[in-house]
Amino acid sequence: MENFSSKLLQAAVEEFSQLPGIGKKTALRLVLHLLRQESGVVRRFSDAMLQLRENVVYCTSCHNISDRPLCDICSSPRRDASTICVVEDIRDVIAIENTGQYFGLYHVLGGIISPMDGIGPADLTIDALVQRVADNPGLDEVILALSTTMEGDTTNFYLYKRLKDFEIRISAIARGIAIGDELEYADEVTLGRSILHRTAYDKTRTG
Amino acid sequence: MENFSSKLLQAAVEEFSQLPGIGKKTALRLVLHLLRQESGVVRRFSDAMLQLRENVVYCTSCHNISDRPLCDICSSPRRDASTICVVEDIRDVIAIENTGQYFGLYHVLGGIISPMDGIGPADLTIDALVQRVADNPGLDEVILALSTTMEGDTTNFYLYKRLKDFEIRISAIARGIAIGDELEYADEVTLGRSILHRTAYDKTRTG
Numbered sequence: 001m002e003n004f005s006s007k008l009l010q011a012a013v014e015e016f017s018q019l020p021g022i023g024k025k026t027a028l029r030l031v032l033h034l035l036r037q038e039s040g041v042v043r044r045f046s047d048a049m050l051q052l053r054e055n056v057v058y059c060t061s062c063h064n065i066s067d068r069p070l071c072d073i074c075s076s077p078r079r080d081a082s083t084i085c086v087v088e089d090i091r092d093v094i095a096i097e098n099t100g101q102y103f104g105l106y107h108v109l110g111g112i113i114s115p116m117d118g119i120g121p122a123d124l125t126i127d128a129l130v131q132r133v134a135d136n137p138g139l140d141e142v143i144l145a146l147s148t149t150m151e152g153d154t155t156n157f158y159l160y161k162r163l164k165d166f167e168i169r170i171s172a173i174a175r176g177i178a179i180g181d182e183l184e185y186a187d188e189v190t191l192g193r194s195i196l197h198r199t200a201y202d203k204t205r206t207g
Numbered sequence: 208m209e210n211f212s213s214k215l216l217q218a219a220v221e222e223f224s225q226l227p228g229i230g231k232k233t234a235l236r237l238v239l240h241l242l243r244q245e246s247g248v249v250r251r252f253s254d255a256m257l258q259l260r261e262n263v264v265y266c267t268s269c270h271n272i273s274d275r276p277l278c279d280i281c282s283s284p285r286r287d288a289s290t291i292c293v294v295e296d297i298r299d300v301i302a303i304e305n306t307g308q309y310f311g312l313y314h315v316l317g318g319i320i321s322p323m324d325g326i327g328p329a330d331l332t333i334d335a336l337v338q339r340v341a342d343n344p345g346l347d348e349v350i351l352a353l354s355t356t357m358e359g360d361t362t363n364f365y366l367y368k369r370l371k372d373f374e375i376r377i378s379a380i381a382r383g384i385a386i387g388d389e390l391e392y393a394d395e396v397t398l399g400r401s402i403l404h405r406t407a408y409d410k411t412r413t414g
Contacts, residue, residue, distance in 0.1 A: 005279055005300065006272045008259040015255040018248075019237050028298060030226050034256055035263060035272075042260040046253035048222040049241055052215040053249040056242060065213045065242075072212055091235060094211065 061132065063108040063125045065090050073105060080104045082140040086129065086159065088112050088147060096145065104143075107132065112146055112155040121158060129159070133166050141169040148175050148190075174199075216242075268339065270315040270332045272297050280312060287311045289347040293336065293366065295319050295354060303352065311350075314339065319353055319362040328365060336366070340373050348376040355382050355397075381406075 004010035009031065016027035034042050058064065059071035062084075066072070073079055073093075083104030087093055088111060096102050109124045133139055144159055146152035156172055163170055176194035177186050186194075211217035216238065223234035241249050265271065266278035269291075273279070280286055280300075290311030294300055295318060303309050316331045328334075340346055351366055353359035363379055370377055383401035384393050393401075 005266070005297070006259075006263065006274045008255075008262055008274055009272050009297075012255040012259040015252045018252075020240050021233070021236075026228070028301070029228070031256070031259065032297065033227050035260060037260075039260055042256060045222045045225075046257040048215075048219040049238070049249060050253040052213075052219040052238065053242060053244075053246055055215055056213065059212070065216050067213045067215055090212070090216075090239065094235070 062106045063110060063128065064093055064106060078103075081136070082138055083143065084129075084132070084139065084141075085143045085145050087145050088152075092145060104141075107142075109146075109155070112149075112151045113158055114151045114154075124155075126159065126162065130162050133163060133168065139166075139168055141171060144170065144172045146172075269313045270317060270335065271300055271313060285310075288343070289345055290350065291336075291339070291346065291348075292350045292352050294352050295359075299352060311348075316353075316362070319356075319358045320365055321358045321361075331362075333366065333369065337369050340370060340375065346373075346375055348378060351377065351379045353379075 004013065012031045013024065013027045016022055016030055017024050019027075022030070034045060055067075057066050057069060059066040059074055060069050061074045062071060064071045064073065068075075080103045084107050085096065085102060085104055086107045086109060087096070088109055090108060093106050093108065096106075107125065107129050109126065109129070111119050111124055113119060113121060113124070129142075133142065142159075142163055144156045146155050160170055174197065175190065176197065177183065177190065183191065211220065219238045220231065220234045223229055223237055224231050226234075229237070241252060262274075264273050264276060266273040266281055267276050268281045269278060271278045271280065275282075287310045291314050292303065292309060292311055293314045293316060294303070295316055297315060300313050300315060303313075314332065314336050316333065316336070318326050318331055320326060320328060320331070340349065349366075349370055351363045353362055367377055381404065382397065383404065384390065384397065390398065
C-alpha cells in the first residue's frame with residue numbers, strides 16, 4: 001500500500017492505475033506530470049476523454065468509431081465499395097489504413113470468438129455483416145483480416161461458414177514470414193505455411 | 208500521421224500521447240479501454256485528475272502535496288520533528304515512506320539544481336528550508352536524500368554550505384552496492400565509494 005500525503009492525489013493515481021499496463025509507479029509519474037501543467041491543459045485532457053465517451057457514435061454500416069451515423073470511410077465516394085475487410089477492432093482499421101494499400105470498406109467485429117472469455121458470435125457484429133453482404137449485390141470480396149491466433153482462426157472459419165453461400169470471393173490476409181525477419185527465428189508453423197502458400201513470381205513484371 | 212475515423216477519438220488520443228512515455232499506440236489502447244467502460248467510470252477518471260489539479264495544496268512546512276495547509280506527516284504527533292529528510296520530489300517521499308524505516312519529517316525541494324535545465328537554487332524551496340532550520344531550535348539532523356547524480360551532488364554541496372553554520376548534524380543517504388546486486392556488475396565509482404565508506408560490524412549485536 002502506497003503512502004500518499006493527499007487523498008486527491010491518491011484518487012487520481014488509482015484512476016490512472018486502472019488503465020491496462022499502467023502500474024502504480026507509472027500512474028504517479030503521469031499524474032505528477034499533469035499536475036505540473038497549467039490548469040487549462042489538465043482541463044483539456046479530462047474533457048477530451050469525457051467528450052469522447054459521451055458523444056462517441058459507431059458507424060451504422062461498418063461499426064467503426066465515428067462522429068456521425070455513417071463514418072468517413074463508409075461515406076467516402078473514393079472508397080471501393082465492392083470490398084469489405086473484416087477486422088477485430090478499430091486499431092486494426094487504423095493499422096491497415098496506415099499501410100496505404102487498401103481502398104475498400106471495413107467491418108469491425110468488436111472482438112473475436114473466444115469461448116474462454118465467454119465471447120460468442122452473438123456478441124460480435126457478425127449478423128450485421130451477413131446482412132450487409134446480403135444487402136449489397138455489388139459486393140465482390142470479403143477479406144478476413146483477423147489475428148493469426150486460435151481464436152482468429154475459429155472466427156475465420158465461423159465467418160466462412162456464414163458467408164460461403166453468397167456469390168462473393170472470401171479471402172484471408174496472407175500469413176508468412178514478416179518482412180525483415182530471419183528464417184531461422186521464425187516459428188515452424190509460420191514457416192511451414194509460408195512454404196505451402198508460396199507466391200509465384202509474376203514474370204511479366206520486372207523488379 | 209494516424210488515420211482516425213473520429214475527431215473525438217483523435218483528440219483523446221492526442222491528449223494521452225502528451226503524457227511522458229506514452230506513444231500514439233499506447234494512447235490509443237488506453238483510450239479504447241476507457242471507451243469500453245461505463246460512462247460513470249470515465250467521468251470518475253476525468254474528474255479525479257481535474258479535482259486534483261484544481262484543489263491541490265502544497266504543505267506550507269514541507270512543500271509536499273497535501274489536501275490541507277499542513278500535510279498529514281507534518282501534523283502527525285507520532286513523527287519525529289527533530290529530523291528533516293530533504294528530497295527532490297514527492298515520489299521520493301512515497302518511496303521512503305514505503306521503506307517503513309524513517310519516522311522524521313520531510314522537505315520537498317521541488318527539483319534539484321541543474322544549470323543545464325536552467326534550474327537554480329531560487330527555483331527550489333531552499334530558502335524555505337533554511338528558514339525552517341533557523342526557526343526550529345529542536346532540530347537535530349538534516350538528511351540529504353537526493354539522487355546520486357552530478358546534479359544531486361551539486362545540490363547536496365550547495366545545501367551543505369547553506370546549512371553548515373547551524374547547530375545540527377547534516378548527513379547524506381548511504382551510497383553503495385544495492386541489495387541483491389552482484390559486485391562484478393557494479394560500476395567502479397559506486398564500488399570504490401562503497402569500500403571507502405564501509406560500515407563496521409557492530410559486535411555487540413548478533414545476526
